[in-house]
Amino acid sequence: MSQLERSLRRRGSECASDLQLDQLFTGELSAAAMRTLRAHLASCSACAGRYAELDAERAGFAEQEPGLEELLGSPLEQRVPRPPRALWLGRIALPAAAVLALGVGWTVLLRERSDQNESESPVESTRAKGAGAAFGFVVRRGERSFAGEPGEVLHPGDVLRFTLSSALPSYAGVWGVDALGRVSPYQAGAQLAFVPAGRQQALPEAAELDESLGSERLIAVVCSRPVPASEVGAALGADPGAPRLPDGCSSETLAIVKAPR
Amino acid sequence: MLLVTLPPLDRLYHSHGPAVLRRARQLLGSDSEAREVLHDVFAALLEKPEQYAGKSSIMTFLYSVTTHHALTRLRRERNRQRLLKRHLEEPGSVHANGQARAELRELLRELPEELATVAVYHYLDEMTQEEIAELLGCSRQWVTKLVARLKERLEERR
Numbered sequence: 399m400s401q402l403e404r405s406l407r408r409r410g411s412e413c414a415s416d417l418q419l420d421q422l423f424t425g426e427l428s429a430a431a432m433r434t435l436r437a438h439l440a441s442c443s444a445c446a447g448r449y450a451e452l453d454a455e456r457a458g459f460a461e462q463e464p465g466l467e468e469l470l471g472s473p474l475e476q477r478v479p480r481p482p483r484a485l486w487l488g489r490i491a492l493p494a495a496a497v498l499a500l501g502v503g504w505t506v507l508l509r510e511r512s513d514q515n516e517s518e519s520p521v522e523s524t525r526a527k528g529a530g531a532a533f534g535f536v537v538r539r540g541e542r543s544f545a546g547e548p549g550e551v552l553h554p555g556d557v558l559r560f561t562l563s564s565a566l567p568s569y570a571g572v573w574g575v576d577a578l579g580r581v582s583p584y585q586a587g588a589q590l591a592f593v594p595a596g597r598q599q600a601l602p603e604a605a606e607l608d609e610s611l612g613s614e615r616l617i618a619v620v621c622s623r624p625v626p627a628s629e630v631g632a633a634l635g636a637d638p639g640a641p642r643l644p645d646g647c648s649s650e651t652l653a654i655v656k657a658p659r
Numbered sequence: 660m661l662l663v664t665l666p667p668l669d670r671l672y673h674s675h676g677p678a679v680l681r682r683a684r685q686l687l688g689s690d691s692e693a694r695e696v697l698h699d700v701f702a703a704l705l706e707k708p709e710q711y712a713g714k715s716s717i718m719t720f721l722y723s724v725t726t727h728h729a730l731t732r733l734r735r736e737r738n739r740q741r742l743l744k745r746h747l748e749e750p751g752s753v754h755a756n757g758q759a760r761a762e763l764r765e766l767l768r769e770l771p772e773e774l775a776t777v778a779v780y781h782y783l784d785e786m787t788q789e790e791i792a793e794l795l796g797c798s799r800q801w802v803t804k805l806v807a808r809l810k811e812r813l814e815e816r817r
């Protein structure tokens with residue numbers, strides 16, 4: 399090993415990389431990988447120390463670094479064009495528009511659809527106990543969009559967008575549990591997404607179903623406060639049937655079936 | 660399942676910005692240069708979010724993009740000289756193993772882009788070969804070859 403290599407490398411081969419630790423912070427690891435990494439952190443002082451360093455760095459970033467608008471030098475609204483309103487869900491193939499930087503575009507479009515279809519029966523599951531919130535989803539299949547129903551048969555390539563109807567602002571995320579009990583998130587954010595009060599408010603991210611088939615339970619977790627997605631993911635991973643969710647959170651479940659086209 | 664969209668950019672900035680800034684700092688050894696990379700990465704995402712194709716996790720994608728921006732900056736000769744000068748004048752601005760990192764930056768300038776990228780992932784990030792393969796979109800065997808070639812280059816410098 400060269401001198402340079404000896405100087406630079408500081409961790410053992412069994413230790414976690416910064417990438418893995420970063421993904422742990424942002425909730426981008428699978429439930430199994432998260433469990434493994436947390437177990438390793440509990441037994442490895444080097445990795446636990448590095449985790450603490452990164453944690454402190456994240457706190458410092460929030461306190462010391464400029465906000466995004468300040469960093470970029472102009473309000474985001476002035477820099478990102480909004481998609482035409484008439485194309486509800488029609489822009490999902492264009493992440494540039496779907497992201498909309500501010501996370502308001504989908505909500506605006508969904509509200510518009512909701513207003514247009516007041517006579518339609520919105521597809522929502524039963525209310526979660528104590529949460530006062532109802533969870534639903536919209537399916538985009540090719541050029542067609544429709545409200546999903548419990549037990550809906552979906553296909554690889556279908557794009558799902560989740561909605562929440564709640565009298566109060568809340569924080570929400572959705573996880574899938576497959577027939578083998580494997581839990582995986584439908585969003586990448588480190589925190590549960592803020593969802594304003596109202597009917598059928600769209601969560602900020604959409605997800606495309608992959609090629610895996612079979613039944614799956616969609617578990618929506620709704621909280622009254624910001625909660626790290628990793629905490630919820632860990633609780634679901636430990637016991638998807640009866641998760642011990644953080645205080646102020648509740649869940650509800652919808653079943654779907656993923657079948658070939 | 661595959662995520663097809665990025666979360667709102669302001670949320671992404673708060674959740675992933677610290678990692679982008681850190682790795683830019685690690686590569687460039689300069690706070691001001693790192694902030695410029697932070698700006699460049701998020702400005703590019705704002706203008707062209709479709710660059711994230713949803714083929715990997717967002718963090719993996721941002722690691723790759725930040726590496727590219729930082730290496731591009733490092734390879735500009737004038738910038739390289741400025742960074743080295745700053746390193747010599749402001750020893751407090753680099754990490755404890757700053758000398759080794761300054762040497763790595765010199766090496767990165769000389770290496771072909773693919774090897775430079777592997778050097779970053781292997782030495783700076785201390786990633787596994789599987790992780791590097793995922794980032795580069797190639798096989799682990801290919802990464803093994805690249806790492807071996809990288810070590811040969813390091814031996815030649817001794």
